Ligand code: NZQ
């Protein structure tokens with residue numbers, strides 16, 4: 013087991029009808045709120061009106077930034093930060109999925125400084141102050157609600173990068189599974205795949221702490237049992253709750269205890285697909301993971317076989333494990349080849365250049381240009 017530090021300052025409020033305490037929570041930080049949301053799901057579901065009316069009745073001054081796109085972009089972060097700065101906001105309220113909450117984390121550290129938000133990703137700026145962030149999660153997938161990470165794209169520079177600091181944990185996150193009942197089938201499946209992939213990234217990291225490996229297997233098994241049930245019954249609150257809880261636990265630190273690093277090479281490669289072709293994050297992972305396991309089987313075969321054996325409760329070779337995991341992703345309705353996303357194999361060169369430019373690699377399993385070529389071949 014490797015040495016580790018456990019730290020998680022986010023207060024999680026989980027369950028049915030928990031939003032009535034949102035106002036009291038925000039009040040701790042002040043009266044001026046910047047409300048951040050996405051392209052329109054919150055308006056369509058009525059959540060926007062519910063929250064806005066509640067805030068106004070409780071006497072908050074609210075400014076807002078809507079329109080954060082899935083696979084969020086740095087331009088929106090800067091535009092929202094300018095509004096927050098202009099209104100001297102006390103607290104940010106992010107209402108949405110990972111894209112909205114990730115953007116809000118960077119908005120939170122950008123408001124107090126004069127730098128553009130991208131400077132945090134390049135190291136030109138360091139986070140020394142942040143506007144407190146409160147999140148209302150509407151999509152179970154990323155774990156951003158209880159971690160410090162934010163992933164944002166900069167198309168001008170051809171990069172989708174991650175930033176995190178102890179200051180970018182949400183102060184509070186409200187998780188009402190009822191708010192995820194409207195997530196469409198495809199994004200529900202991508203969310204399940206994403207949480208499973210987060211567990212795999214931990215599993216393939218450095219260090220094999222047996223207790224933490226059991227956490228990982230339990231979380232994936234929960235997703236394998238309830239994911240398909242949820243996809244057959246999208247408005248079932250209990251199934252939504254199980255997946256929401258699993259997604260938060262999959263990336264809040266606990267799968268990393270006793271490891272010096274996770275791998276994250278599949279995420280690193282998947283980000284190139286999202287950057288170039290706007291592939292939804294979860295779908296990028298169900299395409300890359302089978303390819304990554306097949307390509308790195310000579311190095312990681314034992315660990316792949318241990319994973320399959322633990323997940324499917326029978327002795328499986330590495331090849332059998334990969335086939336079964338790929339079949340699980342397919343059963344969710346997720347793509348496992350890039351060609352299923354209508355991306356022609358003439359795009360191979362662009363992808364290669366993007367992977368080189370982004371220095372795609374894992375923390376444990378390092379990748380070179382020859383690996384990129386092999387992986388890309390396996391995507392189609
Ligand atoms: O924009 P709106 O209209 O809100 O629609 C969104 C979007 O189209 C919709 N949606 C969200 N909640 C809904 C809903 N539709 C109906 N009902 C609801 N209740 O779903 C679509 C996808 O939303 P998005 O926020 O993009 O999805 P997700 O939560 O999967 O976030 C993906 C982003 O998070 C990053 C990914 O790279 C990607 O950019 N990640 C963040 C991580 C982190 N911070 O720890 C880790 C992950 O590995 C990941 O990289």
Ligand code: ZN
Nearest residue numbers: 154206209279
């Ligand atoms: Zn992910």
